[in-house]
Every structure is written in structure tokens, then in C-alpha cells.
Amino acid sequence: MNENPLILILLGKSGAGKGTQLNLLRERLGLEFIGTGNLLRERKKIKDFTGKKIAEVIDNGGIIVTPIPFKLWMDSFEEIKNNKENFNGLIIDGSPRKIKEAWLLEEALEWYEWDKRVKVILIDISEEEAIARITRRKICPGCSHIVMFSKDDTDIENCPQCGSKLIKRPEDTVEGIKKRLAWFEEEVGQTIKYYEENNMLIRINGEQSVEDVYSDIIKAIEDDNN
Numbered sequence: 001m002n003e004n005p006l007i008l009i010l011l012g013k014s015g016a017g018k019g020t021q022l023n024l025l026r027e028r029l030g031l032e033f034i035g036t037g038n039l040l041r042e043r044k045k046i047k048d049f050t051g052k053k054i055a056e057v058i059d060n061g062g063i064i065v066t067p068i069p070f071k072l073w074m075d076s077f078e079e080i081k082n083n084k085e086n087f088n089g090l091i092i093d094g095s096p097r098k099i100k101e102a103w104l105l106e107e108a109l110e111w112y113e114w115d116k117r118v119k120v121i122l123i124d125i126s127e128e129e130a131i132a133r134i135t136r137r138k139i140c141p142g143c144s145h146i147v148m149f150s151k152d153d154t155d156i157e158n159c160p161q162c163g164s165k166l167i168k169r170p171e172d173t174v175e176g177i178k179k180r181l182a183w184f185e186e187e188v189g190q191t192i193k194y195y196e197e198n199n200m201l202i203r204i205n206g207e208q209s210v211e212d213v214y215s216d217i218i219k220a221i222e223d224d225n226n
């Protein structure tokens, strides 16, 4: 058991490449993963009052109130604390978004005695870059794999992982993206500012190659002065 496990909080706009980095970090560093989106999707499957309400709110493009994901994180933390023999650390993705989530998360990490090596990583890209990337991407309905198109591979039609025909997500229009970016600016912007003012934020240039972004993250993790 690692005495000071690494707690990595990953922030970034849609299209910043969080998913890609998350997979690399999990694979190469052997970290556990808590994704708020995944937790809510799992919880939705239980057809009780809250499960049904989560489905309803998500389907209508609404936001789930903070206590719901917070309870799910706490349950996941408890599970890891009790059952993971070789716990190196954890990546938290998709949270905290609102500033009150950042405060709650901080206290939760103290409670579980995981507050010694917390790194908040912002994979930073401009709005223009986010729009350019998201309008180009397609997603696999079979395995949820996201294919980002560069100039060279616009002709891929099937998922490189499972072969299903790729689709464009209906919300990935310029208008849909602009709405999500405005929401990010308003909600997550405050959280980013909070981490920045407390000297906890590590800003990584997300407009580089996948490997360069990854190696910048690794350097930031290893530098224990931040």
C-alpha cells in the first residue's frame, strides 16, 4: 500500500483530449479511475426513485444536483479504501465542476487520508481548437471509442477498435459545442480560478501531440514542488 497515493484531478473543455490522456495514465501508471459520467450511467440502471430521476434529467440535458454524484464518489472511495490491496492512486475525471464540488472533494480526500499528493491538471485548449476538434470527430456506437479526424484520415468510416460504423453525435454541432463551452466557462471557470489562486493548478498545453501532452503531465506529476 502506497502511503501517499497520487490523486489526479483532470479538467478540460470538451475536445481537450482528456479521455485519451486518462487511458494512457491509467495504463502506464496503474491508477484507479472515477468518472462522474460513468458513475451516473451505472446508477441510472437501478430503477428506483433516484435512478429514474437521473435518467430523466440527463435525457433533458439538465444538470444533476451535487449531492448525487458526491454520494457516488464517496461510495467509490470507500470501496477502494477497503478493497484495493495495491493502491497507487486515482484519477478523477469529470469533476469537480462547480466550485462547491471542489470544496466537498477536498474534504472527502482529507477524510480518506489521500490529501498529500493531489495534482489538479488542466489540459488547456482554445475555444477555436475545441470547436474545430469536436465538429470533426465521430463516435462509435458499439464501443464508445471516439475518432478524432485530422486532415489525413477523413475517410475512416468504421471503428478501428470494433468495426462498427462510426456516427456523428447529434450534439456535436457548432451550436451545441458553443453551448457546452459557455457552460464550461461559467461553471468550471470558477473552479479553475479557485485552484489557480490556491497554487494547485497545473496548466498543460493541450494543443500538442498526444505524447507531448502526456509527457508534460508526467513531468508535472513528478515535480513535487507543485
Ligand SMILES: [Zn+2]
Binding pocket: 140, 141, 142, 143, 144, 145, 159, 160, 161, 162, 163, 164
Ligand atoms: Zn467501436
